């Protein structure tokens with residue numbers, strides 16, 4: 001891990017019955033002026049909170065065991081592209097560079113994995129996304145999405161939302177609602193802001 005970066009690991013769990021989010025501060029260079037907005041209660045009013053931003057354009061990598069089809073991944077990517085976000089490409093399994101799937105810090109990539117025993121994930125959670133943010137610039141370095149089998153509608157779009165820096169927004173029917181059963185296709189506040 002680059003010592004000049006102050007990285008935050010944010011773990012967000014998308015569950016049906018139990019939903020929670022936990023954030024960890026990883027190896028801060030200095031902790032004196034560190035503040036975190038990750039631990040706040042999910043927003044309901046206003047717009048979905050965003051904790052990080054991609055400065056470069058990310059590439060989506062789907063690793064071998066990830067329980068999603070190429071079509072599902074492209075559909076989820078298109079969902080976000082329609083909101084103004086860009087991806088270099090989606091590289092599905094045999095088209096993906098295997099070394100990237102095993103990298104600890106795959107800078108520039110959004111990696112989609114199958115959840116394995118080594119990954120701590122709530123038993124009720126459908127998926128989990130970690131994204132890594134430079135605390136000084138708010139730039140996202142990389143993100144890793146872990147999926148269980150048989151992913152449901154909106155799950156991959158929701159997790160890609162985390163990979164793009166969004167936190168939970170518990171408005172009924174919103175795609176970033178932390179509870180799957182209360183979520184939906186509402187995209188209010190997710191459109192990319194032009195700077």
Ligand SMILES: [Zn+2]
Pocket residue numbers: 012013014158162168177178
């Ligand atoms: Zn979530």
